[in-house]
Amino acid sequence: MNKILVLIILVWNLGYAQEIAVAKYSGGGDWYANPTSLPNLAKFCNQNINTKINTKIATVEVGSSEIFTYPFVHMTGHGNVVFSPNDVINLRNYLTSGGFLHIDDNYGMDEFIRKEIKKIFPDNSLTEIPSNHILFQEPFNFPGGLPKIHEHDNQKPQAFGIFIEGRIVLLYTYQTDLGDGWEDAEVHNDPIQVREKALKMGANILNYAFKN
Structure with missing residues (x-):
């Protein structure tokens, strides 16, 4: 494992x-x-699952060595994504050294991001994560798997993963839009029950990233 990430684990x-x-x-x-x-997700986790996440969120370029200082990186958007050769190598090294990348399609990202994920792991296919996976069980139980937060194309929400030695290192959430559910309440005017589902699922993702 990358020495920097070993140090991060000791710090946790x-x-x-x-x-x-x-x-x-x-x-x-x-x-x-x-x-x-x-x-908002960091605040929710700190209040509900005993984490100590800094609520001042950093921005990190995918091709930067600084990414190795973060055990969890979140990526979202609506449109085109292009990873340079340097980005690909850097992300592969980050993810195979213990890092975790969560990509949440904010609608319109799917056709682009799948091709870029394939660049990072040409020999590993995105695998749909079954509803009985630990990701959906701790600390909050989602017996039906990934919850639906926003309706886009009347399709079921799906969670896909890249697995390395049994561990999810890259999580891609599709047709759910978790990030919209984490936003301030007035942004999308989602009912509290919908926002809570999104935040609880986000807490499960962070919990998995930190403990596995």
Whole structure:
């Protein structure tokens, strides 16, 4: 495992603040969408699942060495995504060294991101994660799997993963739009029950990323 990530794990165990980040990428897609999402998710997790996540969320470029200082990176957007050769190598090294990338399609990202994920892991296919996976069980139970937060194309929500030695290192959530559910209530005017489902699922993702 990358030495930097080993150090991060030791820091978690000592009880210091956990750092998470938003991924900045090229291609013209709005990587900066949902600006209130991660701060709200961090606050929810700190209040409900005993985490100590810094609610001041960093931005990290996918090709930067700084990405190795974050155990969890979230990526979203509505449009085009392009990973350069350097981005591909950097992300592969990050993810195979213990890092975790959550990509949440904010609607319109799917046709682009699948091709870019294939660049990172040409020999690993995205695999749909079954509803009985631990990701949907702890700390909140989702017996039906990934919840539906926003309706786009009348399709079922799906969670896909890239697995390395049995561990999800890249999670791609599709047809759910979790990030919209994490935003401030007035942004989308979602009912509290919908926002709670989104936040609880987000807490499960962070819990998995930190503990597995």
